[in-house]
Amino acid sequence: MHSPQPERWQQVDEIIQRWATHGRSGLLPCLLEVQDITGYLSPELCAHIARHLRVPEADVYGLISFYSLLYDRPVGRVVLRVCDDVPCYVRGSSELLNALQEALGLEPNKTTADGAITLEVHPCLGRCERAPFVLINDDEIGPARAEDVLARVQAHLQSAPSTLSERAEDPAATEEGTG
Numbered sequence: 731m732h733s734p735q736p737e738r739w740q741q742v743d744e745i746i747q748r749w750a751t752h753g754r755s756g757l758l759p760c761l762l763e764v765q766d767i768t769g770y771l772s773p774e775l776c777a778h779i780a781r782h783l784r785v786p787e788a789d790v791y792g793l794i795s796f797y798s799l800l801y802d803r804p805v806g807r808v809v810l811r812v813c814d815d816v817p818c819y820v821r822g823s824s825e826l827l828n829a830l831q832e833a834l835g836l837e838p839n840k841t842t843a844d845g846a847i848t849l850e851v852h853p854c855l856g857r858c859e860r861a862p863f864v865l866i867n868d869d870e871i872g873p874a875r876a877e878d879v880l881a882r883v884q885a886h887l888q889s890a891p892s893t894l895s896e897r898a899e900d901p902a903a904t905e906e907g908t909g
């Protein structure tokens with residue numbers, strides 16, 4: 731059972747209140763900011779946000795399925811996104827991905843058993859001039875070398891919340907949420 735975390739509920743509520751008057755145009759930034767706090771967007775949280783921004787829940791799920799940086803399921807505390815689109819591929823993304831898979835013992839689109847790291851392969855992340863490009867949470871690295879990526883992953887692990895459940899605690903599941 732998760733322990734209550736009022737400070738997280740408050741952070742999420744502040745974000746939702748800030749975007750509430752923007753309606754549909756505030757949905758994407760609201761979801762991204764909330765996900766930064768909660769780790770992913772649970773069904774309860776999606777309903778909560780839809781209600782307060784006065785948009786259909788279908789719009790929330792549509793955005794989550796369209797936008798690859800939004801998650802409706804738990805992911806690792808550190809999400810490692812390796813671009814494998816053409817400009818990155820020709821500059822070594824395949825070798826980079828292989829080295830990361832081997833070092834982390836992870837297949838693409840999988841999460842380590844302890845919930846620490848998710849490894850994802852992505853189409854263009856919009857930083858082709860820095861190919862091969864990698865995103866570690868919001869941290870950009872490129873041209874990326876495996877050893878630099880792994881060192882940065884370790885740094886993120888030390889600063890990220892200590893447990894997945896701590897990060898994924900769901901403010902919308904309580905009466906403490908935005909009224």
Ligand code: FES
Nearest residue numbers: 813815818857858
């Ligand atoms: S192709 Fe990799 S960032 Fe654009």
